[in-house]
Amino acid sequence: MNTRSGCIILSCAAFFGCDAGKPSNATVQLPPLNAVDESLPRVTHPEYANWSQFTQKTHIVRKRVVSNASGNVSVTTKMWLEKKDATGVTVGSQVTVQRPDEPIVENDEDFVRYPATYPLPKGMVEASFNQPSSKAKETGSEVIQIGDKSINTKIFEWEERNETGPMTVKLWRSDEIPGKIVRQEMFTKSTETKSTEEVTEFHSQH
Numbered sequence: 001m002n003t004r005s006g007c008i009i010l011s012c013a014a015f016f017g018c019d020a021g022k023p024s025n026a027t028v029q030l031p032p033l034n035a036v037d038e039s040l041p042r043v044t045h046p047e048y049a050n051w052s053q054f055t056q057k058t059h060i061v062r063k064r065v066v067s068n069a070s071g072n073v074s075v076t077t078k079m080w081l082e083k084k085d086a087t088g089v090t091v092g093s094q095v096t097v098q099r100p101d102e103p104i105v106e107n108d109e110d111f112v113r114y115p116a117t118y119p120l121p122k123g124m125v126e127a128s129f130n131q132p133s134s135k136a137k138e139t140g141s142e143v144i145q146i147g148d149k150s151i152n153t154k155i156f157e158w159e160e161r162n163e164t165g166p167m168t169v170k171l172w173r174s175d176e177i178p179g180k181i182v183r184q185e186m187f188t189k190s191t192e193t194k195s196t197e198e199v200t201e202f203h204s205q206h
Helices: 046-051
Strands: 042-044 059-068 071-085 088-098 110-115 117-119 137-146 149-162 165-173 181-188 193-203
Touching: 042 046, 046 088, 046 110, 137 181, 137 193, 149 181
Parallel strands: none
Antiparallel strands: 042 117, 059 071, 059 193, 071 088, 088 110, 137 149, 149 165, 165 181, 181 193
């Protein structure tokens, strides 16, 4: 299994070219392990810190809708804790995509291994290592209900740029839920494209 860095999948590059096979994560983008200096000080990987607090088979379901003048694309992502030990966690995911006037596509299961520790990249402090983006600003908090669970979230807002121009991002994030993302909203003005993603199911035994 490959070790991937955590990053937010911010938007679809084009409406029908959405990279729906990669579930969103809520930590700043990290270089692959083979591209970092192993002599750097090691810190706890934020994805390991988050997922390892839950029992195996804990799972969530997130639903994302991307819309513009062409219509809507719906993406359902199931994520679960496949395995954990002292060296890392393995997270499974399965993505289903529904596009207008096309058959529903159910992608194969995918698995990502997050190591327990990771070399702290040069120029980055540990606090920023756990941020959703270097541009993110905390703007508030909100309690969001998911089934019978009340989830305490912090709200972050910032602006990114993609190939079509500026894009605003609003993220509700919580360490109390696998993957940390509870809700996120993104809007690209140049294409009038809006993306909304939120957790609809969360099943866990601590």
